[in-house]
Amino acid sequence: MELQEFIKKNNFKLSSIVTNLCKDALSIMDKSKDPLHPKSHILFMLDNLDKFVNQDKETAAKINYEVLLLSICWHDVWKSYKTQTQNLLKMLYEQYSDGLGSAKIFNKYASRTNLHKSILNQVQYCIRKHSSLQFRKRKTVESKILTDLDKLETWNIKRYEQAMVEYKKVGTLNGKKVRLAKFFFKRFMRKSTTDDYYFSWTKNEFQILKRKNKPKLIQLYEKTLLELE
Numbered sequence: 001m002e003l004q005e006f007i008k009k010n011n012f013k014l015s016s017i018v019t020n021l022c023k024d025a026l027s028i029m030d031k032s033k034d035p036l037h038p039k040s041h042i043l044f045m046l047d048n049l050d051k052f053v054n055q056d057k058e059t060a061a062k063i064n065y066e067v068l069l070l071s072i073c074w075h076d077v078w079k080s081y082k083t084q085t086q087n088l089l090k091m092l093y094e095q096y097s098d099g100l101g102s103a104k105i106f107n108k109y110a111s112r113t114n115l116h117k118s119i120l121n122q123v124q125y126c127i128r129k130h131s132s133l134q135f136r137k138r139k140t141v142e143s144k145i146l147t148d149l150d151k152l153e154t155w156n157i158k159r160y161e162q163a164m165v166e167y168k169k170v171g172t173l174n175g176k177k178v179r180l181a182k183f184f185f186k187r188f189m190r191k192s193t194t195d196d197y198y199f200s201w202t203k204n205e206f207q208i209l210k211r212k213n214k215p216k217l218i219q220l221y222e223k224t225l226l227e228l229e
Helices: 001-010 017-030 039-055 065-074 088-111 117-129 141-153 157-169 174-185 199-226
Strands: none
Touching: 001 017, 001 039, 001 065, 017 065, 017 088, 017 174, 039 065, 039 141, 039 157, 039 199, 065 088, 065 117, 065 141, 088 117, 117 141, 141 199, 157 199, 174 199
16 A cells, blocks of 8 residues: 555645655665565555554554654665675674664654654654564554564565565575575564564454465475575
């Protein structure tokens, strides 16, 4: 779902500053060097956010949508500037650094505008806290929603299929990269549970996606490895 479609459908009122900053982020993501983190990753998240806010009205009423939409649009800009690593240790480092890097880039763009300081700080907090490796609990509803929506995206089979096409197109798909993805799936994703999510809707959606796409992901990795042999 495109940003403007989401805003119009749900009748949200955003300031022009926030809208333009969201567009800046989407423009960056549209040129992403990382096939797993292109603009479509953000649009998939907006699809799920639309379902979430229309099915969980109680939580929806608590959300600051300027903070949340900025956080969603900017949370992966740091990764968009980088080609995906094939080194496990570097991948783990990037998982940790992603939030800090994206928050820094957001601050650079936001500081050129008259964005209210409190919104800037809240967005930076959400972006920093979306990274996988955290030592303190997430406190705000927006940071929890961003994290849940991002985790749901790890079970989006269409996202991986699109990424494989892009990797092949630029000639960077190889066995090492696929085996690393397969290792990440077996070591982390396959062991994930509803306890990893904050909200009833995202817990339920996770169960549906895992049950539906777990065998498809395994099949995709195996098929791709065979094609590369």
